[in-house]
Amino acid sequence: MNEFKDLIFLGxxxxxxxxxxxxxxxxxxxxxxxxxxxxxxxxxxxxVSVANVSKILWPTYKKHEKRGERLRKTLNVSDSNPLSNRVFRNHFEHYDSRIEDWFSNHSGGVYVDLVMNPSFNGREFEKFHHRGYNSFNDTLIFRGELLDLTEILNELEKIRNNCKGLVLDYP
Known part of the structure; x- marks a missing residue:
């Protein structure tokens, strides 16, 4: 185990x-x-912050896989933790590619972005909501996919609590 390095990651x-x-x-x-x-x-x-934690615990590169396993074990984080899935975050980070893909497959028309409090009742135009936020239930939408921010933040809080006592708490 790389105790000093692990402390840096935990910090x-x-x-x-x-x-x-x-x-x-x-x-x-x-x-x-x-x-x-x-x-x-x-x-x-x-x-971005959740993705940074995700990359530490589930490294992108195979050469760092053992580090992720070791830290998940230290913090009692299951492999199936919702933070392990970075697909939704990638929609936001790689938004430029999503725009290119959209217009490669759709000929103009409707493009609704940064929707506030969209309803999700199956109406046909909702498939055109690219990025949206529902403040009533703290969910994000990207082209019909939903991310529950409350669930993600609760999982992050559990991980944060598991860090306490293992590393000095700064800022």
Whole structure:
């Protein structure tokens, strides 16, 4: 085991968790004082921070696979934890590619982005919602796919709590 290196990773997980939780506090504050830009800034911060934790615990490169296994074991995180799935985050990070793909397969027409409080009742036009946020149930939508932010943040909080006592708590 690489104890010193693992402490560095655990410290980074703790930091990224705090960033995501702070961003969520800002997101919650927008419900009282609506600021569309702050909504999307906060969502992006949450997604990036969660992705950074995900990459530490489920490394992209095979050569770092053992590190991920070791840290997940240390933090009591299951392989099936929702943070392991970065597909939804990739929709936001690689949005440029999603736009290219969309227009390669659709001839103009309807393009609805940054939707606020969309309804999900099966109406045909909803398949054209690219990015959306529902503040009533804290879900994100990307072209019909949903991500429950509450579930993701709860899992992140569990991981953060498991870091406590293992590493110094800073910022």
């Amino acid at each position: 980074e997980i703790l930091l990224q968790s705090k960033i995501a939780l702070r961003a969520n506090e800002r997101l919650e504050a927008t419900k009282d004082n609506f600021d569309r830009l702050e909504v999307w800034c906060s969502i992006q911060s949450i997604l």
